[in-house]
Each structure stands twice: as structure tokens, then as C-alpha cells.
Amino acid sequence: MAKVVSRIEPDFARQAYVVEALKGVGIVTRQFVRNIFGRKDTPTVQYPEERKPYAARFRGRHRLMRRDDGQVRCVACMLCATACPANCIGIVAAEHGNPDIEKYPTRFEIDLLKCIYCGFCEEACPCDAIRLDSGIHSVPSMTRRDQKAGVLNLMAIGAPSIAMQGGEFKAESHGGDSH
């Protein structure tokens, strides 16, 4: 059964309109005065000057973490490239001089146009080498080529990791937890 909507039949006072209009003017003026003395109701953030902090879980631009000596942490195990649903990670591995490290990426490229910022690479990584926690929003560029972030690019916004290679955390004094 259809719902019957009750209508408010305008009485004479409403139809005369003048009183209702004056009431409206009163409401508007009250809000005006209220906003003159402090903007309690205004939610606007003045963007370039004021910024709201991103949530802690926000996934922004990727960064490649470094070892304590500044080298890239990545061991080119390809787990992130395998996990990536958008197929946007390209890694070319090479042998490292240090036998403890074995491999490192000569090229580590992320096609930011393809990336969906899902964070699977971050979860797949066994060495805490890639993170999406830089807090940088995806950046615009003039050409498509600029949207390929290379290894140096990614390391430039990186920092020494607080994790040990293999999984445990370093002691606070030892680490360079800079973020």
C-alpha cells in the first residue's frame, strides 16, 4: 500500500509570508553573527597553508628502505613483483659483491600509472625494503615517462629501516627510525 504523505496546509500566517520571511531573516542573521565571532561551524581547511594529516594507514608514494650503510635493502627476491596485481613493478637483479647479501636490484621500477596503491608489495616483502608510508600523495607530471619511479627515486624518499634483515627489530639505539 502506498504511503500517504501528510502535507502541511499553509495557514493564513504562513501565506501572508511577511512574518515567515522575517523569521528567516532572523535565522540568517543569527548564523551570520555567530560566524562573525569565531567560525565554529565552518569545516573548511585552507588547503595549501593548512593540511589535514593523513591517516596512519594511508598508502602514498612508495619508498625503498636503506640499510645502515645507505645501500638499498631490497634483495631482488621478486616477491613484490609476483604479488603485485597491477603488474607495475619491474626488477632487474644483479649479483652483489658481499656474499651475505647475494642479490640487489640494478633496476627497480614502479609504473605509477599502473600502480593501484594496494600495498600488497609492502606485505609481501620479507626484508622491510618497500613501504607505502611516505605520506606523499600521488604526484602529477607532464609526461608519462615521469610516472616511472626508478630505484634512486624511490630510495631518495627512503630511510634506514628499523628492521633486521630476516624479521626481528633492531634495538632503538641502533636503528635510524626516522619516520
Added chain:
Amino acid sequence: MHITGNLLLDTILMAAVKMVGFVFVFVMGLATVLTWTERKFSAVLQNRIGPNRANIGKMRAGGLFHMIADPIKMLTKEDFTPDTPNPYLFRIAPVLALIPALLVFVVIPFGPGDNFQISGVDAGILFIFGIASLNVYSSVIGAWASNNKWSLMGGLRISAQMISYEVAIGLSLCGIFMIYGSVDLQQIVIGQGTTFWGFIPAWGIFLQPLSFILYLTCAIAENKRAPFDVGEAEAELTAGWWTEYSAMGFAVLALSEFIEVVMIGCLGTTLFLGGWQIPGVQGSTPGIIVLQIGAFILKTLILVWLQLTIRWTLPRFRYDQVMRLGWRILLPLALANLVLTGVVLAVIDRF
């Protein structure tokens, strides 16, 4: 050149000084400030920030520089002319809007005496009606020459609306003429200098309250501003009759709308709020005259504020509601007010 003794030249020079002082400094200045006020005011009462980006160096002054930035932008952007068979008519419409809007200030007395009225025309209010009614040509010609169906719809609505409300506004003011016995605006203001019942100033708003409401309603409708902006109606007709105007053409149309806001304020002050009169203050020393001019400006500002608030309070009337309000409510009320005033005046006269 002998200025002294040359009466004609003196008169012209005096008129020029008054015109520059009143029309170009006060009216145009206030209208320009209103382009900023309209946006900032509406922003504040709607919990928005409003214009605040235009700056000189570090100084932003609450967006006040937008009124300088706007003309610069309007002057430098493309002045688009639509594909119309009448580009000449299209160009002349903003001029036709601006000239009558400015011309009516000629008869407004903004202070005591002839020195504070650009021209003391005897038939002051009739002059205002005559000139102000030319405004409709601007909208209709502009709408028609735009060669755009939205504009044409807006123009049609405006022509009907303005002509309808002209009848009501004329009749609503007749009560004032009957009470003060003149259509000369200076005489009407002088007539409002007395008091009745000992303490209430004999202002038009106290003697003719209904007439004041009718005047304000009809005047806003004449000015085509919300809630009577059916000709613009951006939700239905894009921007209605001024859809095709850009750059300075648009700026002139917008400015003339604000000039009319000031005009409604000035005329309302003159007819209903006692013009330059301050209750209890009489005399003709320079100090008192300055005070009285200040009172005129203050009263005008109050009416301008009232118009802005109404514009941001009430939603737009539908077109049929506008016509019904004009012909079936305002016009009979104006007539009833006229008859009532006549009867009361006759009774007072007899006894």
C-alpha cells in the same frame, strides 16, 4: 574664462561636484564594495569562508582586494559575442542597464537643502519611475539579441515581471504622496522631520508600514534579484537573460544590479526612513549637516543590508507565483492601502 558671476557655469560646476561626490564616490563605491560584500556576506552566513585569496604582498584584508582583481580580470578576458544577427543591440544592452540605474540618483536628496541634491526636480519620484522603467529594455533587448533560447525565456519572464511590479510599486507609494502632499523628494524628507503623538518621528515607515513592505517587495522584484530572479534562474535557464555576456559586458550588468540595490536603499531611506532627518536634531550648522548626511548613509546601508539578507534567505519564487503575487496580492493590497490612507486623511481633515 570668468567663472565668477557666470551663473550657468556655476550651476554646472556645482552639479558636477555633487555628481562626482554622490554618484561616483558614494554610489559606485558602495556598489563596487557590494560585489565583494555579496559573496563574503553569503559565505559567512552559510558557514563558508568566501573570497580570501586576492592579495597585495602578504596582505589579504579578508578578500577585499577581489573587487580590484575582478575588474582587472573582466577587462582582460575575452569579450565574447555570440553568433547573433544583432551584435549592436547585444552591445548596447549593458549600457541601457547602467545609464538609468545611475540617472535616478539625480533627484535623491542626501542632505538638507539644494546643495545636497544634484537636481531639485519638482516631480522627483515621477522622474525616478520614468527612468527606472527604462531598465526593462536592457534585459529584453539583451535577451533577444543574445540569439539564445534560454536568454529569450529569461527576457520574456523579466519583461512580464517588471511591467507587472511597476504597477504595484507605483500604487504602493501613492499613500506617501498623499500624506506629505508632494512628489518632490526633498519636500517629502522635510515633511518627515515632525513627530506625531509627541515622540514617534513622522517617518513613512511608521505612517505607512504596509506601504513599506509593498515597496521593498516590488523594488526587489524590479531589480530582478532573488527571490524574484526568475529571469536569471540559474537552475532552469543557465543564467537566463545574461547567459551570453562575458567580460566587461557582464561586469557592467552585475554592477548596475548592485547600483540598483543602492538605489532601492536610497529611495527607501528618502521615502520611509526620514531621509537625512535625525529625530530631535534640527539646525543648519556644518556639524549637524555632516551628521545628517551620515544618517542618510547609515539608513541606506541598513536597507542595503536588509536586501542582501532577504536575497540569501528566501528561495526563488516560481514564475506563476511571481505573477500571482504581483497581480492578485500586492496590487489589491496597494489599492486597499491607498483607499485607507485617503479615508483616514479625509477624516483627519474634517475633524
